[in-house]
Each structure stands twice: as structure tokens, then as C-alpha cells.
Amino acid sequence: MIKLPFRHELINGIGDPEFIDFRRATPDDIDAVVDLQNRIVDALPDKDLYAASTREEYLTQLREDVCFMAEHDGQTAGFSVLVPNDPDNPRNYGKYLGYDRDQLAKTASLDLTMVAPEHRGRGIQRIFNKIRIGSAVEMGATEGLCTISPDNPYSYRNFLVLNFEIIETRTMYGGKQRYILRKVF
Secondary structure: OOOOOEEEEEEOOOOOEEEEEEEEOOHHHHHHHHHHHHHHHHHOOOHHHOOOOOHHHHHHHHHHOEEEEEEEOOEEEEEEEEEOOOOOOOOOHHHHHOOOHHHHOOEEEEEEEEEOHHHOOOOHHHHHHHHHHHHHHHOOOOEEEEEEOOOOHHHHHHHHOOOOEEEEEEEEOOOEEEEEEEEEO
């Protein structure tokens, strides 16, 4: 498991070291999260790849879920959310699969990861996934679920290398097609 805060060293395109710092996010990060979403959506060629959230939805996540930030030189490089294995949380993806209360209590949802366009390809989403899986296991989860657009091969590969598998395809998030993936811990 990756303990936070965590500093990840990279080598940039000209051979110089760069660092991405990972930490827990708090409600004080709301402006940075909303700004990150806006930058990502503005850069998307296909807006259906992403289901945008409201400021209020992000505040709820920052208060109730386990959220993480990635920063590079003080700027937001990424944001990620883990919905704990709580049977009463309406954002537990096990509800889409008809899980009973006992199974919901063992299921964590790897809900969202956003990576700033200028930081893509640096392994940030994969590190977020490892952090979230480790956190879910610490909370007693025995499986993790996530959703991914079929048109987002980058995210799909980042979960595939961690042994997630597609268990269902369905329409979600206001009519968007999504895979539901699962990993048993």
C-alpha cells in the first residue's frame, strides 16, 4: 500500500527529474477540483467521455468520500475519489448490480479520476488506482468496482493492468454508455 503523502519522481522529456506529490484532499480543495474539471472538459474532443459533476457534488465527495490530490510544483495535476464500502452510500456501485447489504458493505467504488491534460501519460491515474485499492483494503473492502467509457482506452488499460475485468455494460450518467469493472481483492 502507498502511504500518503507520497512523492513520485518522474523524468521529463529532456531528462530532468520532476515530482508529483500525492495527498488526501479536503473540502478546502474545492476550487482546484472544479478548475481541474473545467480544464479537462474544455480539452476533450468528445464530451461524452466525461460525466461532469457540479460544485455541490464535489463538495459532498470531499466531505463524505476518500479523495486524493496530485500536485506538480504547487499546481493541481489530478484528483481521485474512492467511495468507501458503505451499504448506505447511494454512490456505492454495487447498487447498480443489485448487491445485498452484506455485499455492499464489502464493496468500494473507485469513482473518479481526473488528470490535467498537461500531466497525462505520467502514470498518475495508475498511482491513484493503487492508492485507492490499498485504502479500500484497509477499510475492509473485498472488491472494488469502477465505471469507464468504452471510448476511453487509456483508463480501461489502467484498470486492466490491475486485473479489473468488465462484468457489465450499461447506460448511466444521463445516457452515457459505460463498462462496469470489478476486481476482487
